[in-house]
Amino acid sequence: MTHESRDVLDPYEPYSCPRRGFKEWGGFVEIVAKKDWKLKARKPVRHKKIKGLIERLTVPLGVETDLSTAFLETANFGPWNLLIVDKSPLGMEVESPKQEIIAFPTLRGILAWSPNLKWCEVDHGAIPFLMNGADCMAAGIHRACDTIEEGDLIWIRDQSHGKPLAIGWATMGSNEMVESTKGKAVKMLHHIGDELWELEL
Template identity: 25%
Template sequence: MFKRFTKEEIHSRSNIKSSAQRGLKSRFIDQFPDVEEVVELIIPKKSQIILIKCEEKIQLYSMNEEVVFFQSFDDLIPHLKVVHKFPQSFPRVQVDRGAIKFVLSGANIMCPGLTSAGAKLPEENIPVDSIVTIYAEGKEHALAIGKLTMSTDDIKSINKGIGIELLHYLGDGLWNLTE
């Protein structure tokens, strides 16, 4: 999604009202229930969020000149820097070492990379179209964020095809964006 993202793709910037900020916070909590305990650290009450509209109907939400999360269609997706600060607040999966170079080049994640020896999927099922953070075997921080193309139970049982559509990863255009 952000493989070749540049400043030229930004169309407009505008401050959003405090009522809209409250709505964004509640949508973010609805999507990621574990983020409720840290949402005031991510978006403090008296802060001003700036909406940045980009091409392909992507909206970035920025605060203090750093993107906090972005929106693609109906999903609110945290920026990797937010995930690095609050890793326990987001659902996570782990890929094996062999998948790292492909993920960091922007490739979608195949099911075998999520079910092999070094990979980990959560015990409880995560439904299709959920946003997950992607960690790598032997690494401390998340290297990407993606959207499940099938549930985690289906990934375990089918073990073929694309399991996660990559949305944002270390080193992509959004990661390197400076306002």
């Protein structure tokens, strides 16, 4: 797949999103959001009870935030665990293709917290593909945070404005994804317009 389109697409405008399912990577089943997932087991929690989770969400990404006065809840969304902050799903726990539980901000969390680590930047030609749930090809990546290693959960932003577009699993390190002109660099997990993005609380 090449990124030949030069039309500027605003990913924050409404659009139709295809049904998401399951993808394979390295022999593991990678779960992505599905339309029939429902929010379950929603309950309020005290800050001190989930302090460890908050640290796992923020510290690795260089985020500084104080949630001690926020209204915090947890819930299940399919097999994912969500952290809901003042009625907005800002954090998630997901199982990696290597069967590890990883904490990471949702796209709304990235918008709220503006992390400065674990990102890669794509050109406008890549945006329409990402908005349709496609994996991110290395050919569309122009810059990447130098802390990215293969297997990391990372976020993708647009080159012009730095807005978050998607989250996925890095299939190569930062240097390779910038220098390579072919191959998949990021396996899609969550993108603007998918079921988690559209979740109403």
